[in-house]
Amino acid sequence: MTEIGFTELTVIISAVLIFFSIVFGIVRLVIGPDTVDRVVAIDLLTIVTIALIALLAHQAERYIYLDVGLVYGLLSFLGVLAVARYLEGGL
Amino acid sequence: MIKRIIIFIMLGLMAMIFFNLASNYVENESLLKLGRYYAEKGPQELGAPNLVTAVVVTYRGLDTLGEVTVLFISAAGVGLLLRRTRRKQNDEDLEKADRREERAGVHKPASEIVETATQLLLPMVILFGIYVFINGHLSPGGGFQGGAIIASGTMFLLLALPESHISRILIAVTESLSGFSYVVIGVLGVILAGGFLDNRILGLGEYGDLFSAGAIPLIYCFIGLKVGFELSAVLDRFRKDDTGPEKT
Amino acid sequence: MYISILVLLTLVLCAGILLSALLAVILKNNVGAIVSAGLASLFASVVYVVLAAPDVAMTEASIGSGLTTMIFLYAIRKTQGIDTTSRENK
């Protein structure tokens, strides 16, 4: 096997971690018996997705993709807040 | 039961069509003719690094004008369908009624954490929206995305402070002014440059600068303001609590 | 190696899209269905980043996944009442 540099190793490990996080998040989404469980799963998936976009920006060597991650950071707060306010009856 | 069989057969037929489409699909190895033209000529002609922006604002600018019109019509349709059934047609009267309703406290107030976080975050969200549509020609983003982010800021405000009041008159004035300016810039393109919505009425500037690419940042600012205020108006319409039975 | 990782991630994302779309159709609970449809949009926008279209990804994230969910939530708040969830999937 050829020698793998530190950056490549980091990329591979983070890709594996993101992969498993997405899988576990989807499992929680599917089996979650209540809406609150699903909302928590969606919050997790949004945060993991920001990491995935940063990884993709590094892998494609286009750092302008990071702007998309900023929008996600906004949404991860907004979406959960909206559903939570709906469930407590304040929307 | 018969209905289910018919649905099943129909979905099966569509799946067959889609399977044919997907099995004959070959990934493009190079750009098609139109895309190649835009990639070769776009940066010199218009001075915009983001080719999607160049296509949306200038090459297909008339489509975008039509699309903004469609959005305006749908916002007006939502306003028409969810209008008050009272006899007060006057804007001031409606606003007074809104204020009364909001003082009466129809909505449950948010917790203190949410309120504080929103007061901290709201200016930054609006600033981010403005960043997105001013930099539309340099980085991904543009008027539609920036407008949607500004509408998300409105959404934050409505979620955290349900008693807050959004002025109908401000929305109407801003929306009309930005739409009007958009069309005026388009007509100026006919007079001063090559055609409707031509961006070369201003100098192209240095390639990659903030103030470059002619009128593209200006046009995207107007589109962003228009889309942002329209979507805010749609959200405000959906928020108003008048679920009582309709009097006819 | 990179290419295989990318293909794998795309496969997982597409599986996520299809699963959440199925949930959006199957679930009895309206709020759960709306949230699942929003998640399908969210994953679709990551697929757009993989397909090198960041403009579309930004639009889909802010409009398809953000504002559409809000408008759906407002609409079901306004239509809560006698029989919104009682007789589905007859």
Place this chain on the structure above:
Amino acid sequence: MIPDIPISLIALCCGLALILIGLWGMLTQRNMIRIIIGFSLIDTGIHMVMVSIGYVTGGTAPIINDSVPLAEAVKRIVDPVPSALVLTAIVIGLGVTSVMLSFAVRIYKARKTLMIDELTESKL
């Protein structure tokens, strides 16, 4: 290892399957809100199909700056035209969805139901 499937083929198949799922939801559900959810799923599926058709092998975003110089642009970028079309289609999708939802709210106000089975007077 994993077979080397083109990325755009995966996205294309996913978009087509999404269209089928949304259509199934639209045809089988009886609640108006669920029908509109099916419509928005179809919308997302069509956008995925259009974007994946514009993909070029190994392409990068059509934004020409320091990392993609002008001379190499034609060989490296993806097609900007489908991106621009989808960009406008998403915004129009939101407009159409909000008009449909306001119709649903209006029908609910008038008839106190969202089930399409009970709105029979327009049936022949």
